[in-house]
Amino acid sequence: MDSAAGNCGQMSIDISFTLDQSSAEPVLEREQLVDLFSRISTGIGADYYLVIQCLPGRANETSRILVCNWVFDVLESVGRDNLARIVQSQFSTRLGAPAKPFVCEDLAGLLPERAVAALVRNGHLDFACQQLQFGQARYGVIFSSAEKETLGSAAVSRAQMMCCYALSRIAPDLYVECADPLSERERECLRWVSEGKTTDEAAVILGVSSNTVNSYITHAIQKLSATNRAMAMATAIRNGLI
């Protein structure tokens, strides 16, 4: 078997949880999610975990922390925006790709100095970060450890797969819908744009006037906080809206 998947070393990670017998498709409530992430962290030798949900197209709130066991001071010093930056950086791996652990110093170019200093001061020295996206939900998972070089790629890769499973099953109230989702017509217009249709062609297809199509697209641009239709279309595709 390929060593990228491999075994996870001495510790095995227990990801079972009590199955809710009454429901065919079990969901995880917050407590269960916290418990699961704690077990996963311990299993890979990490001291801290943090799960952040990145929200598209909202002017004021670009990310939201779902669960974490970080000390509040550190969270405040580092800030959500910087955490989102880590998740979107090249240090973060995508689903299925082998994990790429890194150390705090590597973040020097990405985050302001005080943020990096805060991390070092508070025992976040070794990191592994993953980006997950299913449909409209986009998450980042950051594991960190107080000792350097403790997070191994093979173990973390497996753990990341489990995180993916866990996050796919969270209860609806834990997950934030993006504000002002597109209307069906706006979605349709963007879909046709993504198929290379011009405004006039889309108007013919949808049986409305070109002005109407332009107006739908303008609304979509506003809702997605985009600057033009290319960006709106790209944002919509990236967030599983079309």
Place this chain on the structure above:
Amino acid sequence: MGRVGALAPRLEWEEASTVRRIARENSAGRQAKRMQAISVLLEATEFSLMNVLAGAGSLRLVPVVDSAAPQMSPLTQMCLGGHAQAFAKAAMASAVPAIWHEGDARPETCWARRIAPPAPRSSGIVFPLPTGHGGGSIAIFSAPRRLDDETLCQAHLECFGLLKPAGNAKPAGSGSLPALSKRELECLKLTADGLTSEEIATRLGLSVHTANQYLANTTQKLNAVNRMHAVAKALRAGLFD
């Protein structure tokens, strides 16, 4: 495999395409071996790897590896049959593996979700391997007998290992999109970020004409009708994020 270098003679077009075909077949052979190994892990009977190409609102399944190659296994035929769209959609609907089986027996794993069987009296599991936005690949195994949490996780990771690493994550032999140059990809990314040709030219230190030329190249290479279409195709194929 032909070696490209100063001393190697330049291959004629036909020879070059033969070399490419052999390379594809060889890597398809490697993929088949790895799928066979995963199949053994799951104690399954047949296996199939397919690419999922996302258009606007529809999905297309393209087989890549098959346990019965060069024939098409009953599993592949079943999945490409009448309910292919519904099956593809259900498979890609989530990052979690999907299983189908007759009756109400509760599977050992609590993580997999249940989907409608593509054919009656069958059972199987499909591992979604999303690469682009909405598209990617799926690895399907029929009648798996070993499905505990550990095995599921392990198998899924191994399935991801079947795809070509980094860059273009499509399995080899998918006949997929030709490679874009670094500059072309950059121009495409910036277009997706909402920049106009002038802004792209300034950002990259090119003339507007050159930037437009790069974008025209991508449109042609990706078989798109205009640059919006090119951006959408590139995003969906996972050529950039």
